Amino acid sequence: MKSYTLITGASTGFGKALAIECAQKKMNLILVSLPNSGLVELGSFLKSNFKINVLTFEIDLSTKENCHLLYNEVKKSKGSVKYLINNAGVLSNGLFENLSEDYFLTQIDVNITAPTLLTKLFIDDFKTNSPSGILNVSSMASFFHLPKKQVYSGTKAYLLSFSKSLRKELKKYGIWVSIVCPGGMNTTTGLCLQNRKLGWASRQSILNPEDAARETLKKFFKQKELIIPGTINKLFMFLDSVLPTSIKNKLTNRAI
Ligand SMILES: NC(=O)c1ccc[n+]([C@@H]2O[C@H](COP(=O)([O-])OP(=O)(O)OC[C@H]3O[C@@H](n4cnc5c(N)ncnc54)[C@H](OP(=O)(O)O)[C@@H]3O)[C@@H](O)[C@H]2O)c1
Incomplete structure:
Protein backbone atom coordinates (compact mmCIF):
# COMPACT_ATOMS: atom_id res chain seq x y z
CA MET A 1 0.00 0.00 0.00
CA LYS A 2 1.24 3.51 -0.85
CA SER A 3 0.80 6.27 1.69
CA TYR A 4 -0.93 9.46 0.58
CA THR A 5 -2.01 12.93 1.68
CA LEU A 6 -5.75 13.28 1.12
CA ILE A 7 -6.93 16.85 0.45
CA THR A 8 -10.64 17.64 0.14
CA GLY A 9 -11.73 20.65 -1.91
CA ALA A 10 -8.47 20.51 -3.86
CA SER A 11 -9.73 21.80 -7.22
CA THR A 12 -9.41 25.48 -6.44
CA GLY A 13 -8.56 28.15 -3.85
CA PHE A 14 -6.76 27.20 -0.65
CA GLY A 15 -7.09 23.44 -1.31
CA LYS A 16 -5.39 23.74 -4.70
CA ALA A 17 -2.59 25.84 -3.17
CA LEU A 18 -2.10 23.18 -0.45
CA ALA A 19 -2.03 20.45 -3.12
CA ILE A 20 0.68 22.25 -5.14
CA GLU A 21 2.73 22.87 -2.00
CA CYS A 22 2.47 19.16 -1.03
CA ALA A 23 3.40 18.12 -4.58
CA GLN A 24 6.54 20.27 -4.35
CA LYS A 25 7.41 18.28 -1.22
CA LYS A 26 7.06 15.07 -3.30
CA MET A 27 4.07 13.83 -1.31
CA ASN A 28 1.69 11.40 -3.05
CA LEU A 29 -1.78 12.93 -3.24
CA ILE A 30 -5.43 11.96 -3.18
CA LEU A 31 -7.42 14.97 -4.37
CA VAL A 32 -11.19 15.33 -3.95
CA SER A 33 -13.72 17.91 -5.13
CA LEU A 34 -17.10 18.20 -6.83
CA PRO A 35 -17.37 16.91 -10.42
CA ASN A 36 -16.25 18.99 -13.42
CA SER A 37 -14.06 21.44 -11.53
CA GLY A 38 -10.76 20.77 -13.31
CA LEU A 39 -9.57 18.36 -10.62
CA VAL A 40 -8.56 15.61 -13.05
CA GLU A 41 -6.46 18.06 -15.09
CA LEU A 42 -4.82 19.39 -11.90
CA GLY A 43 -4.04 15.81 -10.84
CA SER A 44 -2.40 14.99 -14.22
CA PHE A 45 -0.39 18.23 -14.09
CA LEU A 46 0.97 17.51 -10.59
CA LYS A 47 1.67 13.87 -11.45
CA SER A 48 3.74 14.64 -14.54
CA ASN A 49 5.51 17.74 -13.19
CA PHE A 50 6.45 16.45 -9.74
CA LYS A 51 6.75 12.69 -10.45
CA ILE A 52 4.38 11.72 -7.66
CA ASN A 53 1.34 9.42 -7.47
CA VAL A 54 -1.94 11.31 -7.67
CA LEU A 55 -5.44 9.85 -7.38
CA THR A 56 -8.43 12.11 -8.09
CA PHE A 57 -12.01 11.55 -6.97
CA GLU A 58 -14.85 13.82 -8.06
CA ILE A 59 -17.26 13.12 -5.22
CA ASP A 60 -19.85 15.33 -3.51
CA LEU A 61 -18.93 15.03 0.17
CA SER A 62 -22.23 16.44 1.43
CA THR A 63 -23.64 12.95 2.10
CA LYS A 64 -22.58 10.22 4.48
CA GLU A 65 -22.86 7.65 1.65
CA ASN A 66 -20.38 9.58 -0.51
CA CYS A 67 -17.86 9.87 2.34
CA HIS A 68 -18.03 6.06 2.62
CA LEU A 69 -17.76 5.81 -1.19
CA LEU A 70 -14.55 7.88 -1.09
CA TYR A 71 -13.10 5.63 1.62
CA ASN A 72 -13.97 2.48 -0.38
CA GLU A 73 -12.51 3.92 -3.60
CA VAL A 74 -9.24 4.78 -1.82
CA LYS A 75 -9.04 1.23 -0.47
CA LYS A 76 -9.80 -0.22 -3.94
CA SER A 77 -6.86 1.83 -5.27
CA LYS A 78 -4.65 0.32 -2.53
CA GLY A 79 -4.18 3.75 -0.95
CA SER A 80 -3.41 4.41 2.70
CA VAL A 81 -3.81 7.89 4.19
CA LYS A 82 -0.93 9.31 6.25
CA TYR A 83 -2.08 12.94 6.24
CA LEU A 84 -5.69 14.12 5.91
CA ILE A 85 -6.42 17.76 5.05
CA ASN A 86 -10.10 18.54 5.59
CA ASN A 87 -10.29 21.70 3.49
CA ALA A 88 -13.56 21.48 1.48
CA GLY A 89 -15.96 24.08 2.76
CA VAL A 90 -19.09 25.95 1.80
CA LEU A 91 -18.61 29.67 2.38
CA SER A 92 -21.37 32.21 2.92
CA ASN A 93 -21.92 35.86 3.56
CA GLY A 94 -25.60 36.64 3.92
CA LEU A 95 -28.35 37.30 6.40
CA PHE A 96 -29.71 34.14 8.05
CA GLU A 97 -33.29 35.07 7.16
CA ASN A 98 -32.29 35.02 3.47
CA LEU A 99 -30.36 31.71 3.47
CA SER A 100 -32.29 28.78 2.02
CA GLU A 101 -32.75 25.70 4.18
CA ASP A 102 -30.96 23.54 1.59
CA TYR A 103 -28.00 25.92 1.55
CA PHE A 104 -27.23 25.95 5.24
CA LEU A 105 -27.98 22.24 5.74
CA THR A 106 -25.47 21.40 2.96
CA GLN A 107 -23.03 23.85 4.56
CA ILE A 108 -23.32 21.95 7.85
CA ASP A 109 -22.88 18.61 6.04
CA VAL A 110 -19.76 19.71 4.12
CA ASN A 111 -18.15 21.80 6.88
CA ILE A 112 -18.92 19.56 9.86
CA THR A 113 -20.19 16.07 8.99
CA ALA A 114 -17.75 15.28 6.15
CA PRO A 115 -14.51 16.17 8.02
CA THR A 116 -15.72 14.35 11.14
CA LEU A 117 -16.71 11.21 9.25
CA LEU A 118 -13.59 11.13 7.05
CA THR A 119 -11.41 11.44 10.16
CA LYS A 120 -13.24 8.46 11.67
CA LEU A 121 -13.09 6.34 8.48
CA PHE A 122 -9.34 6.77 8.00
CA ILE A 123 -8.35 6.40 11.65
CA ASP A 124 -6.76 2.95 11.14
CA ASP A 125 -4.75 4.38 8.23
CA PHE A 126 -3.35 7.12 10.49
CA LYS A 127 -2.39 4.49 13.09
CA THR A 128 -0.65 2.31 10.49
CA ASN A 129 1.23 5.30 9.02
CA SER A 130 2.15 6.93 12.34
CA PRO A 131 3.67 9.49 12.75
CA SER A 132 0.74 10.91 10.83
CA GLY A 133 -1.45 13.99 10.99
CA ILE A 134 -4.80 15.62 10.39
CA LEU A 135 -5.13 19.26 9.34
CA ASN A 136 -8.60 20.76 9.70
CA VAL A 137 -9.29 24.01 7.88
CA SER A 138 -11.35 26.28 10.09
CA SER A 139 -11.37 30.09 9.90
CA MET A 140 -10.71 33.17 12.01
CA ALA A 141 -14.49 33.46 11.86
CA SER A 142 -14.54 30.64 14.44
CA PHE A 143 -13.33 33.12 17.10
CA PHE A 144 -15.68 35.99 16.30
CA HIS A 145 -19.44 36.32 16.26
CA LEU A 146 -20.00 37.90 12.90
CA PRO A 147 -23.23 39.07 11.29
CA LYS A 148 -23.84 37.46 7.87
CA LYS A 149 -21.60 34.52 8.78
CA GLN A 150 -23.73 32.91 11.50
CA VAL A 151 -23.93 29.28 10.28
CA TYR A 152 -20.49 29.44 8.64
CA SER A 153 -18.80 30.69 11.84
CA GLY A 154 -20.68 28.06 13.85
CA THR A 155 -19.41 25.23 11.62
CA LYS A 156 -15.86 26.55 11.90
CA ALA A 157 -16.09 26.88 15.69
CA TYR A 158 -17.15 23.21 15.78
CA LEU A 159 -14.05 22.22 13.81
CA LEU A 160 -11.82 24.19 16.18
CA SER A 161 -13.28 22.51 19.25
CA PHE A 162 -13.37 19.02 17.66
CA SER A 163 -9.73 19.29 16.57
CA LYS A 164 -8.45 20.43 19.96
CA SER A 165 -10.17 17.55 21.78
CA LEU A 166 -9.17 14.96 19.19
CA ARG A 167 -5.55 16.10 19.34
CA LYS A 168 -5.45 15.06 23.01
CA GLU A 169 -7.01 11.66 22.26
CA LEU A 170 -4.81 10.71 19.30
CA LYS A 171 -1.46 11.87 20.67
CA LYS A 172 -0.77 8.45 22.18
CA TYR A 173 -0.81 6.89 18.67
CA GLY A 174 1.70 9.37 17.24
CA ILE A 206 -6.00 39.47 3.19
CA LEU A 207 -3.63 36.72 2.05
CA ASN A 208 -3.01 34.97 -1.23
CA PRO A 209 -3.89 31.28 -0.85
CA GLU A 210 -0.34 30.31 -1.95
CA ASP A 211 1.31 32.26 0.91
CA ALA A 212 -1.23 30.97 3.42
CA ALA A 213 -0.68 27.37 2.24
CA ARG A 214 3.12 27.65 2.52
CA GLU A 215 2.98 28.97 6.09
CA THR A 216 0.28 26.48 7.05
CA LEU A 217 2.16 23.39 5.89
CA LYS A 218 5.40 24.56 7.47
CA LYS A 219 3.64 24.82 10.84
CA PHE A 220 1.60 21.65 10.31
CA PHE A 221 4.80 19.64 9.91
CA LYS A 222 6.09 21.26 13.13
CA GLN A 223 2.92 19.74 14.65
CA LYS A 224 1.59 23.12 15.87
CA GLU A 225 -1.90 22.92 17.34
CA LEU A 226 -3.31 26.24 16.10
CA ILE A 227 -2.09 27.93 12.92
CA ILE A 228 -3.05 31.53 12.10
CA PRO A 229 -1.46 32.47 8.77
CA GLY A 230 -0.27 36.08 8.31
CA THR A 231 1.30 38.58 10.73
CA ILE A 232 -1.66 40.99 10.75
CA ASN A 233 -4.08 38.18 11.53
CA LYS A 234 -1.93 37.14 14.50
CA LEU A 235 -2.09 40.77 15.65
CA PHE A 236 -5.90 40.72 15.31
CA MET A 237 -5.99 37.63 17.52
CA PHE A 238 -3.83 39.38 20.12
CA LEU A 239 -6.08 42.47 20.05
CA ASP A 240 -9.09 40.19 20.44
CA SER A 241 -7.63 38.87 23.69
CA VAL A 242 -7.03 42.36 25.18
CA LEU A 243 -9.79 44.65 23.83
CA PRO A 244 -13.12 45.07 25.65
CA THR A 245 -16.12 43.42 23.94
CA SER A 246 -17.86 46.74 23.24
CA ILE A 247 -14.93 48.00 21.14
CA LYS A 248 -14.54 44.62 19.38
CA ASN A 249 -18.23 44.64 18.40
CA LYS A 250 -17.87 48.12 16.91
CA LEU A 251 -14.79 47.07 14.92
CA THR A 252 -16.23 43.81 13.57
CA ASN A 253 -19.52 45.49 12.60
CA ARG A 254 -17.60 48.19 10.74
CA ALA A 255 -15.35 45.60 8.99
CA ILE A 256 -18.38 43.59 7.85
N1 LIG B 1 -11.33 32.18 1.28
C1 LIG B 1 -11.33 32.64 2.50
O1 LIG B 1 -11.33 33.85 2.73
C2 LIG B 1 -11.29 31.68 3.67
C3 LIG B 1 -11.03 32.18 4.95
C4 LIG B 1 -10.98 31.31 6.03
C5 LIG B 1 -11.19 29.97 5.84
N2 LIG B 1 -11.44 29.48 4.60
C6 LIG B 1 -11.68 28.05 4.45
O2 LIG B 1 -10.76 27.51 3.52
C7 LIG B 1 -11.37 26.39 2.85
C8 LIG B 1 -11.23 26.58 1.36
O3 LIG B 1 -11.87 27.81 1.01
P1 LIG B 1 -11.69 28.49 -0.41
O4 LIG B 1 -11.85 29.94 -0.22
O5 LIG B 1 -10.50 27.95 -1.09
O6 LIG B 1 -13.04 27.96 -1.11
P2 LIG B 1 -13.36 27.62 -2.63
O7 LIG B 1 -12.41 28.31 -3.56
O8 LIG B 1 -14.83 27.84 -2.77
O9 LIG B 1 -13.05 26.06 -2.67
C9 LIG B 1 -13.84 25.16 -1.97
C10 LIG B 1 -13.43 23.77 -2.34
O10 LIG B 1 -14.30 22.86 -1.67
C11 LIG B 1 -14.89 22.01 -2.64
N3 LIG B 1 -16.23 21.63 -2.25
C12 LIG B 1 -17.27 22.44 -1.94
N4 LIG B 1 -18.36 21.72 -1.69
C13 LIG B 1 -18.00 20.42 -1.83
C14 LIG B 1 -18.69 19.19 -1.71
N5 LIG B 1 -19.99 19.13 -1.42
N6 LIG B 1 -18.01 18.03 -1.94
C15 LIG B 1 -16.69 18.07 -2.29
N7 LIG B 1 -16.00 19.19 -2.41
C16 LIG B 1 -16.64 20.35 -2.19
C17 LIG B 1 -14.93 22.82 -3.93
O11 LIG B 1 -15.03 21.95 -5.03
P3 LIG B 1 -15.49 22.56 -6.48
O12 LIG B 1 -14.35 23.39 -6.98
O13 LIG B 1 -15.69 21.34 -7.28
O14 LIG B 1 -16.74 23.36 -6.24
C18 LIG B 1 -13.57 23.50 -3.84
O15 LIG B 1 -12.56 22.60 -4.25
C19 LIG B 1 -12.82 26.34 3.32
O16 LIG B 1 -12.96 25.38 4.32
C20 LIG B 1 -13.06 27.73 3.87
O17 LIG B 1 -14.05 27.74 4.87
C21 LIG B 1 -11.49 30.31 3.49
Whole structure:
Protein backbone atom coordinates (compact mmCIF):
# COMPACT_ATOMS: atom_id res chain seq x y z
CA MET A 1 0.00 0.00 0.00
CA LYS A 2 1.24 3.51 -0.85
CA SER A 3 0.80 6.27 1.69
CA TYR A 4 -0.93 9.46 0.58
CA THR A 5 -2.01 12.93 1.68
CA LEU A 6 -5.75 13.28 1.12
CA ILE A 7 -6.93 16.85 0.45
CA THR A 8 -10.64 17.64 0.14
CA GLY A 9 -11.73 20.65 -1.91
CA ALA A 10 -8.47 20.51 -3.86
CA SER A 11 -9.73 21.80 -7.22
CA THR A 12 -9.41 25.48 -6.44
CA GLY A 13 -8.56 28.15 -3.85
CA PHE A 14 -6.76 27.20 -0.65
CA GLY A 15 -7.09 23.44 -1.31
CA LYS A 16 -5.39 23.74 -4.70
CA ALA A 17 -2.59 25.84 -3.17
CA LEU A 18 -2.10 23.18 -0.45
CA ALA A 19 -2.03 20.45 -3.12
CA ILE A 20 0.68 22.25 -5.14
CA GLU A 21 2.73 22.87 -2.00
CA CYS A 22 2.47 19.16 -1.03
CA ALA A 23 3.40 18.12 -4.58
CA GLN A 24 6.54 20.27 -4.35
CA LYS A 25 7.41 18.28 -1.22
CA LYS A 26 7.06 15.07 -3.30
CA MET A 27 4.07 13.83 -1.31
CA ASN A 28 1.69 11.40 -3.05
CA LEU A 29 -1.78 12.93 -3.24
CA ILE A 30 -5.43 11.96 -3.18
CA LEU A 31 -7.42 14.97 -4.37
CA VAL A 32 -11.19 15.33 -3.95
CA SER A 33 -13.72 17.91 -5.13
CA LEU A 34 -17.10 18.20 -6.83
CA PRO A 35 -17.37 16.91 -10.42
CA ASN A 36 -16.25 18.99 -13.42
CA SER A 37 -14.06 21.44 -11.53
CA GLY A 38 -10.76 20.77 -13.31
CA LEU A 39 -9.57 18.36 -10.62
CA VAL A 40 -8.56 15.61 -13.05
CA GLU A 41 -6.46 18.06 -15.09
CA LEU A 42 -4.82 19.39 -11.90
CA GLY A 43 -4.04 15.81 -10.84
CA SER A 44 -2.40 14.99 -14.22
CA PHE A 45 -0.39 18.23 -14.09
CA LEU A 46 0.97 17.51 -10.59
CA LYS A 47 1.67 13.87 -11.45
CA SER A 48 3.74 14.64 -14.54
CA ASN A 49 5.51 17.74 -13.19
CA PHE A 50 6.45 16.45 -9.74
CA LYS A 51 6.75 12.69 -10.45
CA ILE A 52 4.38 11.72 -7.66
CA ASN A 53 1.34 9.42 -7.47
CA VAL A 54 -1.94 11.31 -7.67
CA LEU A 55 -5.44 9.85 -7.38
CA THR A 56 -8.43 12.11 -8.09
CA PHE A 57 -12.01 11.55 -6.97
CA GLU A 58 -14.85 13.82 -8.06
CA ILE A 59 -17.26 13.12 -5.22
CA ASP A 60 -19.85 15.33 -3.51
CA LEU A 61 -18.93 15.03 0.17
CA SER A 62 -22.23 16.44 1.43
CA THR A 63 -23.64 12.95 2.10
CA LYS A 64 -22.58 10.22 4.48
CA GLU A 65 -22.86 7.65 1.65
CA ASN A 66 -20.38 9.58 -0.51
CA CYS A 67 -17.86 9.87 2.34
CA HIS A 68 -18.03 6.06 2.62
CA LEU A 69 -17.76 5.81 -1.19
CA LEU A 70 -14.55 7.88 -1.09
CA TYR A 71 -13.10 5.63 1.62
CA ASN A 72 -13.97 2.48 -0.38
CA GLU A 73 -12.51 3.92 -3.60
CA VAL A 74 -9.24 4.78 -1.82
CA LYS A 75 -9.04 1.23 -0.47
CA LYS A 76 -9.80 -0.22 -3.94
CA SER A 77 -6.86 1.83 -5.27
CA LYS A 78 -4.65 0.32 -2.53
CA GLY A 79 -4.18 3.75 -0.95
CA SER A 80 -3.41 4.41 2.70
CA VAL A 81 -3.81 7.89 4.19
CA LYS A 82 -0.93 9.31 6.25
CA TYR A 83 -2.08 12.94 6.24
CA LEU A 84 -5.69 14.12 5.91
CA ILE A 85 -6.42 17.76 5.05
CA ASN A 86 -10.10 18.54 5.59
CA ASN A 87 -10.29 21.70 3.49
CA ALA A 88 -13.56 21.48 1.48
CA GLY A 89 -15.96 24.08 2.76
CA VAL A 90 -19.09 25.95 1.80
CA LEU A 91 -18.61 29.67 2.38
CA SER A 92 -21.37 32.21 2.92
CA ASN A 93 -21.92 35.86 3.56
CA GLY A 94 -25.60 36.64 3.92
CA LEU A 95 -28.35 37.30 6.40
CA PHE A 96 -29.71 34.14 8.05
CA GLU A 97 -33.29 35.07 7.16
CA ASN A 98 -32.29 35.02 3.47
CA LEU A 99 -30.36 31.71 3.47
CA SER A 100 -32.29 28.78 2.02
CA GLU A 101 -32.75 25.70 4.18
CA ASP A 102 -30.96 23.54 1.59
CA TYR A 103 -28.00 25.92 1.55
CA PHE A 104 -27.23 25.95 5.24
CA LEU A 105 -27.98 22.24 5.74
CA THR A 106 -25.47 21.40 2.96
CA GLN A 107 -23.03 23.85 4.56
CA ILE A 108 -23.32 21.95 7.85
CA ASP A 109 -22.88 18.61 6.04
CA VAL A 110 -19.76 19.71 4.12
CA ASN A 111 -18.15 21.80 6.88
CA ILE A 112 -18.92 19.56 9.86
CA THR A 113 -20.19 16.07 8.99
CA ALA A 114 -17.75 15.28 6.15
CA PRO A 115 -14.51 16.17 8.02
CA THR A 116 -15.72 14.35 11.14
CA LEU A 117 -16.71 11.21 9.25
CA LEU A 118 -13.59 11.13 7.05
CA THR A 119 -11.41 11.44 10.16
CA LYS A 120 -13.24 8.46 11.67
CA LEU A 121 -13.09 6.34 8.48
CA PHE A 122 -9.34 6.77 8.00
CA ILE A 123 -8.35 6.40 11.65
CA ASP A 124 -6.76 2.95 11.14
CA ASP A 125 -4.75 4.38 8.23
CA PHE A 126 -3.35 7.12 10.49
CA LYS A 127 -2.39 4.49 13.09
CA THR A 128 -0.65 2.31 10.49
CA ASN A 129 1.23 5.30 9.02
CA SER A 130 2.15 6.93 12.34
CA PRO A 131 3.67 9.49 12.75
CA SER A 132 0.74 10.91 10.83
CA GLY A 133 -1.45 13.99 10.99
CA ILE A 134 -4.80 15.62 10.39
CA LEU A 135 -5.13 19.26 9.34
CA ASN A 136 -8.60 20.76 9.70
CA VAL A 137 -9.29 24.01 7.88
CA SER A 138 -11.35 26.28 10.09
CA SER A 139 -11.37 30.09 9.90
CA MET A 140 -10.71 33.17 12.01
CA ALA A 141 -14.49 33.46 11.86
CA SER A 142 -14.54 30.64 14.44
CA PHE A 143 -13.33 33.12 17.10
CA PHE A 144 -15.68 35.99 16.30
CA HIS A 145 -19.44 36.32 16.26
CA LEU A 146 -20.00 37.90 12.90
CA PRO A 147 -23.23 39.07 11.29
CA LYS A 148 -23.84 37.46 7.87
CA LYS A 149 -21.60 34.52 8.78
CA GLN A 150 -23.73 32.91 11.50
CA VAL A 151 -23.93 29.28 10.28
CA TYR A 152 -20.49 29.44 8.64
CA SER A 153 -18.80 30.69 11.84
CA GLY A 154 -20.68 28.06 13.85
CA THR A 155 -19.41 25.23 11.62
CA LYS A 156 -15.86 26.55 11.90
CA ALA A 157 -16.09 26.88 15.69
CA TYR A 158 -17.15 23.21 15.78
CA LEU A 159 -14.05 22.22 13.81
CA LEU A 160 -11.82 24.19 16.18
CA SER A 161 -13.28 22.51 19.25
CA PHE A 162 -13.37 19.02 17.66
CA SER A 163 -9.73 19.29 16.57
CA LYS A 164 -8.45 20.43 19.96
CA SER A 165 -10.17 17.55 21.78
CA LEU A 166 -9.17 14.96 19.19
CA ARG A 167 -5.55 16.10 19.34
CA LYS A 168 -5.45 15.06 23.01
CA GLU A 169 -7.01 11.66 22.26
CA LEU A 170 -4.81 10.71 19.30
CA LYS A 171 -1.46 11.87 20.67
CA LYS A 172 -0.77 8.45 22.18
CA TYR A 173 -0.81 6.89 18.67
CA GLY A 174 1.70 9.37 17.24
CA ILE A 175 -1.10 11.14 15.34
CA TRP A 176 -1.24 14.93 15.66
CA VAL A 177 -4.18 17.17 14.84
CA SER A 178 -3.63 20.76 13.72
CA ILE A 179 -6.19 23.41 13.00
CA VAL A 180 -5.63 26.31 10.64
CA CYS A 181 -7.73 29.46 11.00
CA PRO A 182 -7.07 31.66 7.97
CA GLY A 183 -8.43 35.21 7.81
CA GLY A 184 -9.60 36.46 4.44
CA MET A 185 -7.97 34.96 1.34
CA ASN A 186 -8.34 35.94 -2.29
CA THR A 187 -9.69 32.59 -3.51
CA THR A 188 -13.00 32.94 -5.37
CA THR A 189 -13.79 35.84 -7.73
CA GLY A 190 -16.60 36.88 -5.40
CA LEU A 191 -14.23 37.06 -2.43
CA CYS A 192 -11.62 39.00 -4.41
CA LEU A 193 -14.25 41.64 -5.26
CA GLN A 194 -15.61 41.68 -1.71
CA ASN A 195 -12.13 41.99 -0.20
CA ARG A 196 -11.38 45.06 -2.35
CA LYS A 197 -14.25 46.90 -0.66
CA LEU A 198 -12.94 46.30 2.86
CA GLY A 199 -11.52 49.07 5.03
CA TRP A 200 -7.76 49.68 4.95
CA ALA A 201 -6.88 47.66 8.07
CA SER A 202 -8.94 44.64 6.99
CA ARG A 203 -7.48 44.77 3.45
CA GLN A 204 -3.95 44.47 4.85
CA SER A 205 -4.87 41.14 6.43
CA ILE A 206 -6.00 39.47 3.19
CA LEU A 207 -3.63 36.72 2.05
CA ASN A 208 -3.01 34.97 -1.23
CA PRO A 209 -3.89 31.28 -0.85
CA GLU A 210 -0.34 30.31 -1.95
CA ASP A 211 1.31 32.26 0.91
CA ALA A 212 -1.23 30.97 3.42
CA ALA A 213 -0.68 27.37 2.24
CA ARG A 214 3.12 27.65 2.52
CA GLU A 215 2.98 28.97 6.09
CA THR A 216 0.28 26.48 7.05
CA LEU A 217 2.16 23.39 5.89
CA LYS A 218 5.40 24.56 7.47
CA LYS A 219 3.64 24.82 10.84
CA PHE A 220 1.60 21.65 10.31
CA PHE A 221 4.80 19.64 9.91
CA LYS A 222 6.09 21.26 13.13
CA GLN A 223 2.92 19.74 14.65
CA LYS A 224 1.59 23.12 15.87
CA GLU A 225 -1.90 22.92 17.34
CA LEU A 226 -3.31 26.24 16.10
CA ILE A 227 -2.09 27.93 12.92
CA ILE A 228 -3.05 31.53 12.10
CA PRO A 229 -1.46 32.47 8.77
CA GLY A 230 -0.27 36.08 8.31
CA THR A 231 1.30 38.58 10.73
CA ILE A 232 -1.66 40.99 10.75
CA ASN A 233 -4.08 38.18 11.53
CA LYS A 234 -1.93 37.14 14.50
CA LEU A 235 -2.09 40.77 15.65
CA PHE A 236 -5.90 40.72 15.31
CA MET A 237 -5.99 37.63 17.52
CA PHE A 238 -3.83 39.38 20.12
CA LEU A 239 -6.08 42.47 20.05
CA ASP A 240 -9.09 40.19 20.44
CA SER A 241 -7.63 38.87 23.69
CA VAL A 242 -7.03 42.36 25.18
CA LEU A 243 -9.79 44.65 23.83
CA PRO A 244 -13.12 45.07 25.65
CA THR A 245 -16.12 43.42 23.94
CA SER A 246 -17.86 46.74 23.24
CA ILE A 247 -14.93 48.00 21.14
CA LYS A 248 -14.54 44.62 19.38
CA ASN A 249 -18.23 44.64 18.40
CA LYS A 250 -17.87 48.12 16.91
CA LEU A 251 -14.79 47.07 14.92
CA THR A 252 -16.23 43.81 13.57
CA ASN A 253 -19.52 45.49 12.60
CA ARG A 254 -17.60 48.19 10.74
CA ALA A 255 -15.35 45.60 8.99
CA ILE A 256 -18.38 43.59 7.85
N1 LIG B 1 -11.33 32.18 1.28
C1 LIG B 1 -11.33 32.64 2.50
O1 LIG B 1 -11.33 33.85 2.73
C2 LIG B 1 -11.29 31.68 3.67
C3 LIG B 1 -11.03 32.18 4.95
C4 LIG B 1 -10.98 31.31 6.03
C5 LIG B 1 -11.19 29.97 5.84
N2 LIG B 1 -11.44 29.48 4.60
C6 LIG B 1 -11.68 28.05 4.45
O2 LIG B 1 -10.76 27.51 3.52
C7 LIG B 1 -11.37 26.39 2.85
C8 LIG B 1 -11.23 26.58 1.36
O3 LIG B 1 -11.87 27.81 1.01
P1 LIG B 1 -11.69 28.49 -0.41
O4 LIG B 1 -11.85 29.94 -0.22
O5 LIG B 1 -10.50 27.95 -1.09
O6 LIG B 1 -13.04 27.96 -1.11
P2 LIG B 1 -13.36 27.62 -2.63
O7 LIG B 1 -12.41 28.31 -3.56
O8 LIG B 1 -14.83 27.84 -2.77
O9 LIG B 1 -13.05 26.06 -2.67
C9 LIG B 1 -13.84 25.16 -1.97
C10 LIG B 1 -13.43 23.77 -2.34
O10 LIG B 1 -14.30 22.86 -1.67
C11 LIG B 1 -14.89 22.01 -2.64
N3 LIG B 1 -16.23 21.63 -2.25
C12 LIG B 1 -17.27 22.44 -1.94
N4 LIG B 1 -18.36 21.72 -1.69
C13 LIG B 1 -18.00 20.42 -1.83
C14 LIG B 1 -18.69 19.19 -1.71
N5 LIG B 1 -19.99 19.13 -1.42
N6 LIG B 1 -18.01 18.03 -1.94
C15 LIG B 1 -16.69 18.07 -2.29
N7 LIG B 1 -16.00 19.19 -2.41
C16 LIG B 1 -16.64 20.35 -2.19
C17 LIG B 1 -14.93 22.82 -3.93
O11 LIG B 1 -15.03 21.95 -5.03
P3 LIG B 1 -15.49 22.56 -6.48
O12 LIG B 1 -14.35 23.39 -6.98
O13 LIG B 1 -15.69 21.34 -7.28
O14 LIG B 1 -16.74 23.36 -6.24
C18 LIG B 1 -13.57 23.50 -3.84
O15 LIG B 1 -12.56 22.60 -4.25
C19 LIG B 1 -12.82 26.34 3.32
O16 LIG B 1 -12.96 25.38 4.32
C20 LIG B 1 -13.06 27.73 3.87
O17 LIG B 1 -14.05 27.74 4.87
C21 LIG B 1 -11.49 30.31 3.49
